[in-house]
Amino acid sequence: MxxxxxxxxxxxxxxxxxxxxxxxxxxxxxxxxxxxxxxxxxxxxDRIGMPAIGTAVIINKEDYNQADPAADAAGQFVDQITMSVEGLHAALDDDLSGLGLTPCVAADCVNQAAPLVVPDTIKLDLNSPTGFPNGRALTDPVIDVTLAVVLLDLTIDGQDATSLVGALNPTANDLPFETAFPYLAPAHTL
Structure with missing residues (x-):
């Protein structure tokens, strides 16, 4: 913004x-x-090319929001991201294991997630199929995929970036999207 x-x-x-x-x-x-x-x-x-990164794993949000994505690629925020990912694992690994999922070691998760979240931009390759992480459709499970990449060991057979889809968040809106701009369903009224 x-x-x-x-x-x-x-x-x-x-x-x-x-x-x-x-x-x-x-x-x-x-x-x-x-x-x-x-x-x-x-x-x-504000920058939010990748939802949840600036919100959930960046500690100094003002510096992050003022920085260019080139600062991400240069590693300026790696320490903050690593510390936050370690905190997420400390809080959630038991819950993930309880769901039958295998969490990754925090340092491995940071390395695993880096190509997806660094730099914090929306990536779009017009020569590749569309859909997150190549662009983002309103129906793409962006948060579930991002959390899976940050929290799960994706080297485990049967466990991939879609392992959390539907496990944490609803798989669809309660109202369908519109077919014309702005595409979002009307707001709920009280």
Whole structure:
């Protein structure tokens, strides 16, 4: 997320969270207006190419959010990531074993996850099939796959990056996605 002025931030929030900003009236084609400012005029306030990395394993979030992904590749945040992954394993390895899964050694998990999460960007190869980790569809089990790569020993037969799909998170939304932009289902109302 980036910002340069409150109106742009509010507009960006409305576009990103269009279902929350949506009225009961069907949108017309001119509902959404996108800023065309020079990218240099914006200030990065959050990065989330890979969900849960900046949120769950980075300790100094302000430094991380201000850093470029090149800093990830240079190893600037490896110590924080390693410490957090060790903490996750200390808290969750017994639960994973109880589910019949084999956790990896924290240092091995960091090495195993590095190609997926470093740098913290959305990767897209137009010559490869789409779907996480090559891009991200709304229906992709991104968190389950990321957690499996960070927590499980993927060298064990029968255990792979999809071993947690459905074990931790729902496998589908309670409402179907829309077929037109913004694609998200309408927000629940109380």
């Amino acid at each position: 980036v910002r340069n002025a409150p109106t742009t931030l509010a507009l960006g929030a409305c576009v990103l969270l269009a279902s929350a900003c949506k009225t009961d009236d069907p949108p017309d084609e001119d509902t959404y207006t996108f800023a065309e400012d020079d990218p240099a005029s914006y200030t990065r306030v």
